[in-house]
Amino acid sequence: xxxxxxxxxxxxxxxxxxxxxxxxxxxxxxxxxxxxxxxxxxxxxxxxxxxxxxxxxxxxxxxxxxxxxxxxxxxxxxxxxxxxxxxxxxxxxxxxxxxxxxxxxxxxxxxxxxxxxxxxxxxxxxxxxxxxxxxxxxxxxxxxxxxxxxxxxxxxxxxxxxxxxxxxxxxxxxxxxxxxxxxxxxxxxxxxxxxxxxxxxxxxxxxxxxxxxxxxxxxxxxxxxxxxx
Amino acid sequence: xxxxxxxxxxxxxxxxxxxxxxxxxxxxxxxxxxxxxxxxxxxxxxxxxxxxxxxxxxxxxxxxxxxxxxxxxxxxxxxxxxxxxxxxxxxxxxxxxxxxxxxxxxxxxxxxxxxxxxxxxxxxxxxxxxxxxxxxxxxxxxxxxxxxxxxxxxxxxxxxxxxxxxxxxxxxxxxxxxxxxxxxxxxxxxxxxxxxxxxxxxxxxxxxxxxxxxxxxxxxxxxxxxxxx
DNA sequence: TGACACACGATTGGATCCAATATCTACTGG
DNA sequence: CCAGTAGATATTGGATCCAATCGTGTGTCA
Numbered sequence: 001x002x003x004x005x006x007x008x009x010x011x012x013x014x015x016x017x018x019x020x021x022x023x024x025x026x027x028x029x030x031x032x033x034x035x036x037x038x039x040x041x042x043x044x045x046x047x048x049x050x051x052x053x054x055x056x057x058x059x060x061x062x063x064x065x066x067x068x069x070x071x072x073x074x075x076x077x078x079x080x081x082x083x084x085x086x087x088x089x090x091x092x093x094x095x096x097x098x099x100x101x102x103x104x105x106x107x108x109x110x111x112x113x114x115x116x117x118x119x120x121x122x123x124x125x126x127x128x129x130x131x132x133x134x135x136x137x138x139x140x141x142x143x144x145x146x147x148x149x150x151x152x153x154x155x156x157x158x159x160x161x162x163x164x165x166x167x168x169x170x171x172x173x174x175x176x177x178x179x180x181x182x183x184x185x186x187x188x189x190x191x192x193x194x195x196x197x198x199x200x201x202x203x204x205x206x207x208x209x210x211x212x213x214x215x216x217x218x219x220x221x222x223x224x225x226x227x228x229x
Numbered sequence: 230x231x232x233x234x235x236x237x238x239x240x241x242x243x244x245x246x247x248x249x250x251x252x253x254x255x256x257x258x259x260x261x262x263x264x265x266x267x268x269x270x271x272x273x274x275x276x277x278x279x280x281x282x283x284x285x286x287x288x289x290x291x292x293x294x295x296x297x298x299x300x301x302x303x304x305x306x307x308x309x310x311x312x313x314x315x316x317x318x319x320x321x322x323x324x325x326x327x328x329x330x331x332x333x334x335x336x337x338x339x340x341x342x343x344x345x346x347x348x349x350x351x352x353x354x355x356x357x358x359x360x361x362x363x364x365x366x367x368x369x370x371x372x373x374x375x376x377x378x379x380x381x382x383x384x385x386x387x388x389x390x391x392x393x394x395x396x397x398x399x400x401x402x403x404x405x406x407x408x409x410x411x412x413x414x415x416x417x418x419x420x421x422x423x424x425x426x427x428x429x430x431x432x433x434x435x436x437x438x439x440x441x442x443x444x445x446x447x448x449x450x451x452x453x454x455x456x457x458x
Numbered sequence: 459t460g461a462c463a464c465a466c467g468a469t470t471g472g473a474t475c476c477a478a479t480a481t482c483t484a485c486t487g488g
Numbered sequence: 489c490c491a492g493t494a495g496a497t498a499t500t501g502g503a504t505c506c507a508a509t510c511g512t513g514t515g516t517c518a
Binding site: 016057064073085089092093096100151152153156163 | 290294315326381388
């Protein structure tokens with residue numbers, strides 16, 4: 001249903017029901033249907049799903065590992081609400097880790113991988129809807145890491161994207177489509193470096209891209225603390 | 230029982246039984262009682278613990294999030310066996326992330342935090358046993374991050390330490406006590422920078438320390454693939 | 459003798475029931 | 489009228505039972 005579910009996630013290795021519930025909740029959180037701070041009741045999810053509470057419990061553990069929920073004993077799960085400084089540090093972590101991921105990825109990217117990447121970037125540029133932009137931007141970046149075979153690194157990168165998705169959405173919806181052209185220019189530079197299989201340039205463009213995004217985000221403190229109850 | 234259990238871990242927020250089982254298994258894995266590649270049977274752990282299989286299942290999910298186990302549908306959990314290149318990349322991740330963690334930590338370190346850190350370093354230098362060295366070195370580094378209030382960052386740093394603990398142990402047991410003096414010298418530089426609250430120096434010394442350790446480890450490919458069945 | 463198929467045992471996944479804990483509300487006392 | 493407390497209700501944690509799946513060993517046939 002959502003664009004997020006079309007991307008590779010590491011939920012393949014769990015029981016069928018748990019995986020389905022996890023997919024459902026993941027989409028709901030990444031789409032913003034469940035807001036930060038909101039509590040997730042096991043019974044409610046189980047009922048909506050026609051399953052027992054047990055797979056829901058497992059699913060919540062999986063999501064916890066992905067940074068999408070947090071868990072407190074006898075109090076249940078809720079979507080974490082991050083402070084501005086926390087999001088800033090997560091962006092600093094991305095700034096340091098994702099260049100490594102793209103360097104690990106580039107040698108293993110096939111020609112069709114790169115074609116798909118270019119196609120997504122073309123779709124981003126043709127698109128004007130800020131909601132779709134969010135999903136496409138996510139898809140673009142995660143696609144650049146397709147060749148990275150280090151599961152540890154990829155699951156952590158996905159986790160960093162997951163935990164800040166809500167704040168990215170809040171940011172693009174208030175900042176409007178203006179900054180999208182800057183992002184597209186930076187994507188083109190990155191795509192070009194990947195097509196040349198130039199790890200050094202790719203690292204440099206990517207870290208700069210993430211750093212500039214972080215600085216932009218820091219100019220909008222109203223994204224944090226405000227909004228949802 | 231083991232030194233690992235005396236360090237802060239983020240298992241406080243789960244049911245009591247699950248947390249106890251998770252602690253038990255974590256110690257067993259970090260101590261090497263359960264080797265990489267070894268399967269973990271739910272029933273066996275539950276019996277040894279006098280609990281049902283359910284908290285064991287939850288515990289295995291927690292450990293999975295910590296990078297200590299991996300899970301496959303209908304096949305259960307086992308301790309991951311890493312390739313040499315994977316461990317190398319994990320060290321590169323540490324090299325990039327832990328300097329950030331120490332910078333976030335330093336402003337919030339109390340005087341007693343630093344005293345405790347210095348005390349641990351003194352104990353490392355007085356120690357000659359390679360087994361104890363492993364635990365103390367871990368304690369030293371994780372203590373330097375005590376002031377880091379970004380849970381996302383800390384849980385990932387712990388995960389990186391966890392998943393490579395076995396290979397670190399294999400390395401120190403074959404390399405002997407020779408390199409310990411180099412490590413101690415580097416620890417002293419780092420400790421000094423922390424006492425001066427000099428984030429720039431701390432970052433520099435720490436990333437160099439991790440990089441040199443990674444390069445040393447790469448000289449010993451026999452640590453990987455060999456050993457346990 | 460080797461390879462494939464079937465069946466049995468072992469192990470994990472899921473459902474239901476019961477216990478423990480937290481949250482919410484109403485009541486009482488100051 | 490507000491604060492604190494005790495009871496009721498809602499929600500999570502754990503145990504036990506049953507179903508589904510995987511691995512393995514044996515037997516049979518070419």
